[in-house]
Amino acid sequence: MSRTVLPPPLPTALMGSPSAIRAGFEEARYICSAQVATTVYLAYQLQKPVLVEGPPGVGKTELAKTLAQYLSLPLIRLQCYEGLDESKALYEWKYGKQLLYTQVLKDQLGDLLKGAHGLAESVARLHEFGDIFYSEEFLEPRPLLKAMRAEQGALLLIDEIDKADQEFESLLLEMLSDYQLSVPEIGTVRARHTPLVVLTSNSTREVSDALKRRCLHLYIPFPDPVLENRIVRAQVPEVADSLRVQLVGFVQALRELDLKKPPAVSESIDWARALLLLHARSLDDTLVRETLNVLLKFEDDIQAAAENLPALLAGARAAAP
Numbered sequence: 001m002s003r004t005v006l007p008p009p010l011p012t013a014l015m016g017s018p019s020a021i022r023a024g025f026e027e028a029r030y031i032c033s034a035q036v037a038t039t040v041y042l043a044y045q046l047q048k049p050v051l052v053e054g055p056p057g058v059g060k061t062e063l064a065k066t067l068a069q070y071l072s073l074p075l076i077r078l079q080c081y082e083g084l085d086e087s088k089a090l091y092e093w094k095y096g097k098q099l100l101y102t103q104v105l106k107d108q109l110g111d112l113l114k115g116a117h118g119l120a121e122s123v124a125r126l127h128e129f130g131d132i133f134y135s136e137e138f139l140e141p142r143p144l145l146k147a148m149r150a151e152q153g154a155l156l157l158i159d160e161i162d163k164a165d166q167e168f169e170s171l172l173l174e175m176l177s178d179y180q181l182s183v184p185e186i187g188t189v190r191a192r193h194t195p196l197v198v199l200t201s202n203s204t205r206e207v208s209d210a211l212k213r214r215c216l217h218l219y220i221p222f223p224d225p226v227l228e229n230r231i232v233r234a235q236v237p238e239v240a241d242s243l244r245v246q247l248v249g250f251v252q253a254l255r256e257l258d259l260k261k262p263p264a265v266s267e268s269i270d271w272a273r274a275l276l277l278l279h280a281r282s283l284d285d286t287l288v289r290e291t292l293n294v295l296l297k298f299e300d301d302i303q304a305a306a307e308n309l310p311a312l313l314a315g316a317r318a319a320a321p
Helices: 018-027 034-046 060-071 095-107 109-113 118-133 143-149 166-178 209-214 225-235 241-254 265-277 285-295 299-307 309-319
Strands: 050-053 075-079 091-093 139-141 155-159 180-183 187-190 196-201 216-219
Touching: 018 034, 018 060, 034 050, 034 060, 034 216, 050 060, 060 075, 060 155, 060 196, 075 143, 139 143, 143 155, 143 166, 143 180, 143 187, 166 180, 166 209, 225 241, 225 265, 241 265, 241 285, 241 309, 265 285, 285 299, 285 309, 299 309
Parallel strands: 050 196, 050 216, 075 155, 155 196
Antiparallel strands: 091 139, 180 187
């Protein structure tokens, strides 16, 4: 099956290899695995969107933001939700402006129809103005259309696609197959440059097979201790090494409990900042109990952690040098 090939956005040596991408991301303080960097590289070279799945808070959205920053591309974000339709995702008409122009036309209707012979000629004159109301001047582009029309390309982030209805995925399929969209009143809009497209999903529902086939798939799990240490160090470099290792060891053990919402990487970073503000040097029972609400978002989870606190702290201290 043939596909329209468009120039990528701003061809650049920054995307020359996975190792270059990984190093560039680290400079932007986004620490990623070799698999993430390789997937980004392939997505750029193959001009394919990336579907990034994984638990909340592991850096899916941040990956798209970092990539846009790395390439100096505008980030165009579409936040998905139940009931999202094309008027919010693709385009809508500027109804207020149309009404204003309709009122002006009404006031000048006599002059417009002056000299017209018969109903047919009058209607023909009105039709000329009707076409104007559905022109580019009255079109309000939404994220999908904005990304298609970006002069130098853009990064389109379709966030939490699993929250949108399956019907919305059908709209995406047309765009992601040939990077073009149909606007009935205007015609087909083709992308000037292939937008970089990142879709994220928390896996609250299965994304359709058709959409998955359009994309490269990337799963970002919770990081291992080594990677999480690097992430926290990059984001909160002021935290002492010994405290950071204890913190990561505690969070890693906490994720092994049966929790409604295990702490994500974003919570680890928030906790590191909280401990820094509290001038902590090491983890102790009182400090952890007073700050568990930074890591955990459900009272049942906090109670479960409190009941297992001695064992969690012992493991965290053992992990520290």
